[in-house]
Amino acid sequence: MGVTRVYSYTLAGKAGVTPEQVRKDFSEYGIKGNRRGGYLTESLIRAIEVIFSRDRKSNVVVVGMGNLGQALSRYERFAGRGINIVATFDIDPYKHKSRSDIQVYPMERLEEITERFGVTVAILAVPEISAQEVCDELVNLGIRGIVNFSPVLLKVPQYVVVNNVNLSDEIESVILSVRRMKDEQSLFL
């Protein structure tokens, strides 16, 4: 769009943070701007791409093809962020029949595929009851990072990273905030 420079306050406005935060973060990662001239968009984008390793694609697998697993495996936005879903897995043999566009593999092929594609990160969307079991299997196969959508605290070795995403919590937190705002407001009546 022909924009060659941006300022900390421009980016801050778009991102919903303060200009100081933008500058501190950039400075932390060695991104330098010009006093007065702001930041040059081109080099800034390149620097950010390197920091977030968007210059390299990451192969991930989805394990558990229920509602959520299926939606995640079809989520188009991952591609643009270097997230490449190479395969999906489920125990249910019914799901393996590729009536849909996405091939679902049985759990037995996890090892083969993670090795072939050098997968180190898995998205875990299995039912609560089997989450720990499947997690253990993933760790044994060399998975080093797990995005966990089941509401369990997974036990993993220290060298494995887990990021818990709890959709019920996300929605509940909004419900609670709304309730509290209403309660506060009704004090003024």
Add this chain to the structure above:
Amino acid sequence: MGVTRVYSYTLAGKAGVTPEQVRKDFSEYGIKGNRRGGYLTESLIRAIEVIFSRDRKSNVVVVGMGNLGQALSRYERFAGRGINIVATFDIDPYKHKSRSDIQVYPMERLEEITERFGVTVAILAVPEISAQEVCDELVNLGIRGIVNFSPVLLKVPQYVVVNNVNLSDEIESVILSVRRMKDEQSLFL
């Protein structure tokens, strides 16, 4: 299961936090335990149910029935947390034909349904391009809280709460952590 008392360190272990955090939080909300006896499970559960308003169900709507919207509308775990999805909406008329179990309404019926069910919280899962537009509509109809799954910073009045959930970010953060752990480890070689 016959357990009548729990201790801060038990809960802390299960939740992955420190016992002090558990006690501080309980104390903040007026939950009292017995020195020596720990906390009584029954009264503790009741207190938590009240704090998180799980004693009352909350009616919410899902707007945007793409992959993610559909998965969310079928997500079974919401029910147990007092989150009650009363209706789903989409502009695409093709989706209105209820070939599946879930009825999808056209956007025109949003007002009618939010009013009828007293809905104040919406889950927004529409494409990036229409997110702000749909958001404005929701705010006009009296929605006070939005769980936003599209990667845009929504502009809303101060009295509206927005919780952004960005799935790409969640996965990317794990990819980055794994990469960094590997980098650190290779320093020892």
Add this chain to the structure above:
DNA sequence: TGTATTTTGTGAATTGTTTCACAATAGATC
């Protein structure tokens, strides 16, 4: 009833994060 033990509840200390404030400076203007 008295003593020992366990666990809470919470001030104080520590650590971490965000905001403030302003000197340094690159560029614009005359």
Add this chain to the structure above:
DNA sequence: GATCTATTGTGAAACAATTCACAAAATACA
């Protein structure tokens, strides 16, 4: 080229969250 202006970069200050440390209290047990 001298002066003015806008913006960065960053220490210092303010604020927030977490951990520490231990007195207070409830129970257990002799």
